[in-house]
Every structure is written in C-alpha cells, then in structure tokens.
Amino acid sequence: xxxxxxxxxxxxxxxxxxxxxxxxxxxxxxxxxxxxxxxxxxxxxxxxxxxxxxxxxxxxxxxxxxxxxxxxxxxxxxxxxxxxxxxxxxxxxxxxxxxxxxxxxxxxxxxxxxxxxxxxxxxxxxxxxxxxxxxxxxxxxxxxxxxxxxxxxxxxxxxxxxxxxxxxxxxxxxxxxxxxxxxxxxxxxxxxxxxxxxxxxxxxxxxxxxxxxxxxxxxxxxxxxxxxxxxxxxxxxxxxxxxxxxxxxxxxxxxxxxxxxxxxxxxxxxxxxxxxxxxxxxxxxxxxxxxxxxxxxxxxxxxxxxxxxxxxxxxxxxxxxxxxxxxxxxxxxxxxxxxxxxxxxxxxxxxxxxxxxxxxxxxxxxxx
Numbered sequence: 001x002x003x004x005x006x007x008x009x010x011x012x013x014x015x016x017x018x019x020x021x022x023x024x025x026x027x028x029x030x031x032x033x034x035x036x037x038x039x040x041x042x043x044x045x046x047x048x049x050x051x052x053x054x055x056x057x058x059x060x061x062x063x064x065x066x067x068x069x070x071x072x073x074x075x076x077x078x079x080x081x082x083x084x085x086x087x088x089x090x091x092x093x094x095x096x097x098x099x100x101x102x103x104x105x106x107x108x109x110x111x112x113x114x115x116x117x118x119x120x121x122x123x124x125x126x127x128x129x130x131x132x133x134x135x136x137x138x139x140x141x142x143x144x145x146x147x148x149x150x151x152x153x154x155x156x157x158x159x160x161x162x163x164x165x166x167x168x169x170x171x172x173x174x175x176x177x178x179x180x181x182x183x184x185x186x187x188x189x190x191x192x193x194x195x196x197x198x199x200x201x202x203x204x205x206x207x208x209x210x211x212x213x214x215x216x217x218x219x220x221x222x223x224x225x226x227x228x229x230x231x232x233x234x235x236x237x238x239x240x241x242x243x244x245x246x247x248x249x250x251x252x253x254x255x256x257x258x259x260x261x262x263x264x265x266x267x268x269x270x271x272x273x274x275x276x277x278x279x280x281x282x283x284x285x286x287x288x289x290x291x292x293x294x295x296x297x298x299x300x301x302x303x304x305x306x307x308x309x310x311x312x313x314x315x316x317x318x319x320x321x322x323x324x325x326x327x328x329x330x331x332x333x334x335x336x337x338x339x340x341x342x343x344x345x346x347x348x349x350x351x352x353x354x355x356x357x358x359x360x361x362x363x364x365x366x367x368x
C-alpha cells in the first residue's frame with residue numbers, strides 16, 4: 001500500500017543534470033541520483049553487497065550503476081540487478097521535477113531484496129588437500145622478455161625449487177613479470193569494507209592475474225620462497241606491487257575473527273648489487289609475518305657486492321658460480337619444508353582470534 005508522498009527537494013535540476021550520477025541527501029536518506037537520456041532516476045545509495053556508495057560509481061551502456069567498490073550492478077531507475085540477478089535489487093524512489101527543482105519521494109521506495117551471488121572461487125574456505133608437501137616460488141624480478149638477462153635471485157630460486165622436488169615436494173614457480181595484474185587502487189582508503197578478501201580488483205576484473213598468487217599462497221602452498229633483487233636498498237617494484245595487492249589478506253585478518261593463512265611457512269632469497277640486505281629482509285619478514293606465515297631458523301639467504309663494487313659482471317659471475325649460494329638456497333627450501341611438514345602433521349591451531357591480540361594493526365585497545 002502506497003504511503004502519503006514525502007517529496008524532498010534535493011537540488012536545482014539545471015545543476016544536478018550536469019552529472020550523470022551522484023549521491024544526494026534526501027533528509028536522512030542517501031540516494032544515488034541519475035540523469036540519463038533525459039530521464040531522472042533515484043535509487044538507494046547503499047549497494048546490497050557490503051553497502052558500497054552507488055552514487056559514487058558509474059553507469060554502463062545499458063543503464064546499470066556499477067558499484068565503485070566491487071562492481072555489483074543495479075539499474076539506475078528501477079534498482080533491479082543486472083540480467084541474471086534481477087531479484088537482487090535496491091530500493092528505487094519516485095522522482096520528478098517541479099519549478100526547476102528535483103524532488104524525491106522518500107516515503108514510497110520499492111523494496112530491497114538481496115539475492116546472494118555465487119561466491120568468488122578464491123572465497124572458499126582454505127582446506128589443505130591430501131598429498132605431498134607443496135612449495136611455491138615467487139620471482140619478483142622485472143625484465144624485458146625480449147632481451148632476457150641473468151637474474152641472480154631467479155637463479156637461486158630455481159636451485160631452491162629443485163631441492164624441494166628432490167625431497168618429494170610438488171613445486172610451482174610464479175614469475176610476477178609474466179603476470180598481467182593491476183596495481184593496488186587504494187580501496188582501503190575508501191572504506192575498510194571496500195578492501196575485501198578476495199581483492200576488490202580481482203572480483204571486478206576477471207582477467208587480472210593476481211589470482212594466481214592468491215591461489216598459491218592462500219590455498220595451495222605449504223611453503224613459499226619469495227626471491228627479490230635489491231633495487232636502491234629495497235625489494236623490487238614488482239615485490240611491492242604484489243605486497244600492496246596482498247593487503248586484502250592482511251585486512252581480512254585484522255577485521256575478522258579468522259585467519260586465512262595458517263600453518264604455512266615463508267622464506268626469502270635476496271640478491272643485489274648494493275647492500276641493505278637486512279633492511280630488505282626485515283620488511284619481508286614483517287609483512288609476511290602479518291599475513292600469518294611462520295619462518296624457519298635462518299629464514300633468508302642473501303648476497304650483495306656492496307657499495308664499493310659497482311661491477312655487475314663480477315656480481316653475476318659470483319652468483320652463477322657460487323656453490324655456497326646454491327647449497328644455501330637448497331638448504332633454505334629444506335628448512336621451510338621441514339617446518340611446514342611439522343605444522344601439518346601436528347595440525348597446529350591457528351593464532352588466537354585477532355580480538356585477543358592487543359597491539360595488532362587495525363585493532364583498537366580498550367582501557368582496562
């Protein structure tokens with residue numbers, strides 16, 4: 001039954017029509033107001049997914065508002081979900097113009113109805129499948145594929161994975177340089193709810209290949225070795241590009257009473273023409289520790305010629321020919337697998353619920 005109309009003036013039509021889509025306030029009601037093909041539309045500003053601001057999104061060629069947080073779509077005038085999801089709809093409000101003003105009737109919206117979407121494949125609960133130990137190697141070296149060069153960190157990573165296979169482990173090598181994945185686009189800066197697991201970008205862009213890293217680290221691997229060159233005293237740019245996209249995993253840990261990375265081990269290989277190995281290792285250990293990984297004793301191996309030896313030809317020769325470094329990479333892989341094997345056999349429980357971990361990032365500390 002229709003209620004008595006409650007028409008709210010949300011602004012001058014001549015001003016509002018210059019933007020195809022925008023959020024407006026109709027008293028205490030937030031509305032996504034649209035003006036498209038000469039017609040006004042008004043729907044709830046809150047997306048059905050996690051409440052994303054529809055008025056800050058955009059409208060596709062078929063008239064559907066695309067939520068700026070995760071890409072869910074609702075028609076700008078009817079509020080119906082996109083084809084196949086018509087039952088997933090947000091409230092639509094009557095809207096009209098009068099005396100050059102835009103009026104929205106907030107008393108008579110259509111009903112909101114939430115129809116669950118199929119979860120993203122990565123959103124499944126991490127469960128270790130039976131089988132041998134599994135080690136993923138992550139190469140963060142960037143280079144021109146048309147003019148390849150020797151990479152010391154990749155060279156040692158190959159030794160590590162070969163040693164893992166000799167121990168009976170399954171291995172998977174992921175070269176970030178071969179993947180096409182977008183940089184982090186700052187969804188966390190929009191809202192805590194906008195930065196989700198799986199990553200907002202992964203949910204919105206099916207061709208984004210960061211899903212291969214997520215699949216390996218969260219669901220497949222028992223141990224991971226990340227290899228990086230040193231670039232101006234820091235890990236490679238591709239390492240940081242990956243780390244920023246892994247922020248969604250860390251945020252998931254910080255905001256929920258759960259931990260999606262559990263009983264997994266990480267080790268690191270660091271090679272550079274300049275020094276600062278311990279600084280690079282410290283960043284990597286801190287970051288992967290916050291994701292939930294364990295570390296073996298002596299969790300990284302490294303090599304650097306240092307500041308006074310700007311002779312990359314010799315640096316390449318040393319890494320390529322060094323028996324000690326090759327053996328060190330193999331031993332690192334063996335240490336990682338040994339810890340991973342013990343964690344799996346003894347089925348170590350996950351860390352305590354994050355609410356019990358005072359001082360953790362993103363967790364308020366109440367006064368005692």
